[in-house]
Structures are given as structure tokens and as C-alpha cells.
Amino acid sequence: MAAPPTPDGTSARVHDARAADVGGFTVRRALPRVGLRTVGAWCFADHMGPEVVTETSGLDVGPHPHIGLQTVTWLVEGSIRHTDSLGSDQLIRPGQLNLMTAGHGIVHAEESVRARGTLHGVQLWIAQPEQTRHGPSSFSHLAELPVVDVEHGNATVMIGDYARAESAAAVDTPLMGVDFDLQAGASTHALRSDFEYAVYVVHGRARVDGTVVAEGQLLDLRRHPAELLVETLEPTRLLLLGGLPLGEPLTMWWNFVGRSREEIATAATDWAAYVDSGASASDVVDRFATVTSRIAPIPAPTLV
Ligand code: MN
Numbered sequence: 001m002a003a004p005p006t007p008d009g010t011s012a013r014v015h016d017a018r019a020a021d022v023g024g025f026t027v028r029r030a031l032p033r034v035g036l037r038t039v040g041a042w043c044f045a046d047h048m049g050p051e052v053v054t055e056t057s058g059l060d061v062g063p064h065p066h067i068g069l070q071t072v073t074w075l076v077e078g079s080i081r082h083t084d085s086l087g088s089d090q091l092i093r094p095g096q097l098n099l100m101t102a103g104h105g106i107v108h109a110e111e112s113v114r115a116r117g118t119l120h121g122v123q124l125w126i127a128q129p130e131q132t133r134h135g136p137s138s139f140s141h142l143a144e145l146p147v148v149d150v151e152h153g154n155a156t157v158m159i160g161d162y163a164r165a166e167s168a169a170a171v172d173t174p175l176m177g178v179d180f181d182l183q184a185g186a187s188t189h190a191l192r193s194d195f196e197y198a199v200y201v202v203h204g205r206a207r208v209d210g211t212v213v214a215e216g217q218l219l220d221l222r223r224h225p226a227e228l229l230v231e232t233l234e235p236t237r238l239l240l241l242g243g244l245p246l247g248e249p250l251t252m253w254w255n256f257v258g259r260s261r262e263e264i265a266t267a268a269t270d271w272a273a274y275v276d277s278g279a280s281a282s283d284v285v286d287r288f289a290t291v292t293s294r295i296a297p298i299p300a301p302t303l304v
Contacts, residue, residue, distance in 0.1 A: 013220040014213055017047055017200075023061035023110070025051065025119075030200050030218040032252065039198040039222070040243015041173045043069065043250060043257060044125035047202060047216065050077060053119045058112030062295030065271045065288050066102035068133040068257035070171065073098040073110075074158055074179065075121035076202060076237065084108035085289035088139040094121075097142040097158055099169045103128065105267070105287030106137035107274070109295055122202065122239065124177065126159075127250055127257050132172045142169055151187035152232065155180045160243075175243035182206075182232045189228045189240070197221035197228075197242035204236025213238075254300055261303075268300045275299050 015036070017028035031045040032038070053059065059080065073080065075094045082090045082098055085107040092098045100108060112119050127133075146157045146165035157167045160176030167177075176195070182204075191197060199208050199219040206213055208230050213219045221228070221242075230238075250257055253264045274288045275297050 014211055015218045015220065017045075017216050017218060020046070022046060022048070023059050024057070025049070025059040025112075028216050031198075033218075036198075036218075036220055037250065037252075038127065038246050039196055039241050040175050041127045041129070041171070041246045042124060042175070042177070042198070042241045042243060043127040043252060044123075045200060045218070045241070046123045047200070048119060048121050048123065050118050050120035052116070053078065053112040054116045055114050058114075059110060059119060060112075060295055061110040061298070063107050063109045063291045063293050063297040064255055065105060065107050065267065065274070066100075066255045067105050067267050067287075068128050069102050070126040070128060071098070071100045071102075072124040072126065072158065072169075072177065073121065074124070075119075078117050078119035078121065079113045080110050080119070080121070081113060082108060082110050082139075083292050084139055085291045086137060086139055089292070090139070090141045092141065095145065095156070097145055097167075097169060099140045099142065101128070101138045103133065103135040103137045105270070107288050107291045109291055109293035111293075111295065124241070125257070126171060126175065127246060127248070129172050129246070130248060130259075133257075140169070142167070150180065150182070150189075152185035153180060153182035153187075173244060173246065176241070178240045180230070180236075180238050180240065182230070182236050182238070184232050184234055186229065186231045189230060191224050191226060191228050192242070193226060194244060195242040196245055197224055197240060200239045200241065202237040202239060204238070205233045206236050206238060207231040207233065208238075253303065265303055268303050271300050
């Protein structure tokens, strides 16, 4: 349910994330949505869990391709193993960041660790701009990120800079992503006038710029004041995502971010060749190289 209307009607800016299934795991998808495709270059936001995983059940995302985007994986609880076609094999834990750059093409797999526990986190996508989206793929794991003290809590700078702290994560457009872990209370946060923003509440409830935003809701702050007032009504975990408007219309389909249907169709054909080959042949289309995973590759849905 959306927050009740406020006197100036600003509740139109609050959107519930919608349920989706990713590898047998229910996620809440906050981006993209009708009327809000991107926030800066942020083009996708999935909130995973919190959900109990076990030795035999959890997140099981088999090998699948990406083009034209970066994936940002950030955990609140639990751990995920990432493998990709560059040979990366990386366990990620809370407080760490996985940044995978697809460029022209990459294949990866993700699974929750086979032990009982809770998995809770987010996966965000960043659309790559024209200058870099045809380039090479890469993967980086940031074991530590800057954490700054703020009023009533702290903030981890995942992407970009905030409060004179800067993440080492390499992105291609002016962008920021900060995870606030706040106790109840009011705080103010300077915003850039040239950025557009969104707030997503991972846990708890807050009044942000006068509008109540609860767990699983996104507040559209494309229009925003110079200083953001955040009044947390209980202990709250929220993400502030922002960036320069991308200015490039995207064609997004399945795991691909491109600029035309034709381009997406070519990537889908290339991926079908990978799946048909059993993912072991050396003559697979070279942009989708083999990745090691115990899970079968995921075929693309039919492009209509
Ligand atoms: Mn993926």
C-alpha cells in the first residue's frame, strides 16, 4: 500500500516494489517501473529477502548473460557465491560490494551459500553509457567500503561519493549509492542540484522530504530540495540512489540493456547458441564465454 496522501499530494512519488522470482527466490523489484525507468544511470533494483536459506534451498541463479550494464550486489545478511566467465569465484558478505561490468558481454551465476541462515540484500543495475557499453567486461570485489558517521547512524558509500568519502567502485557516469543505517531521529543530507535521486527503504520506516516511505517502497526524488530531510520513525535501513540523468533512451529486456530491439535480439541469439552448445563448446559466441556452475544455464525467454 502506498503511503496516505499528504496535503500537497506528494504520495504520488511513493511506489511499492513488486514481487518477482529470481532463481527460486522471491524478490521485490523497485526499478524499473512504468513512469520511472531510470534514476541517473540506475536502471534496476531488486530487494532480495530477508528469507531463510538452507543447505538445499535458497538463491539458485544459474549461468546467464548480461550486456551493457554493471551489477551491484550488496548484502545486509547472509552470503552469495558469484562465478563468472572471466574466471572470478567470489564469496560476498555484508559490508562488501560486488561490481560486475558486462560491457559487450559476460556470463555469471549466483547462489546462496549452502548453509542455514538468512539471506537479505539488494542487486542493483547501472546502465553503461554509449562510450563504454561495447567495451570489455570486468569484475571487482570491494572487501571494504567507506563508512561515515551521520546523525543517528552511519552511511556506507557503495558507489560514488558522499560526505567527503568516496567508494573505489569504478562507474562510467556521475552516480552515487549510499546505504544508511539509522536509529530513530531526524537528519539532513545535502543533495546535488544536477542529480536525480530515489530512496528505497530496505527495513523500517521514514518520512523523507515530508513523505512516509515504508519497507519495500521507493520514493521518487527526481525533483528534490537542496537538502533532504530524513525523519526515521524507527530503526531504518534505506538506500539513497542518485546520478546525473542518463540522457540515453534504453531498451531493456531480460538481462540485457541496449538501445534497440535489434541489438537485444542479436544478444538473445548469441545466448541461445551458448545454451544449445551445452555451455562447454569452445565455438560458443565469444562474448558469452563459459562459466563454472553446478546449475544449468538459464535459457532466455522468447523475445516477442
Ligand atoms: Mn545476473
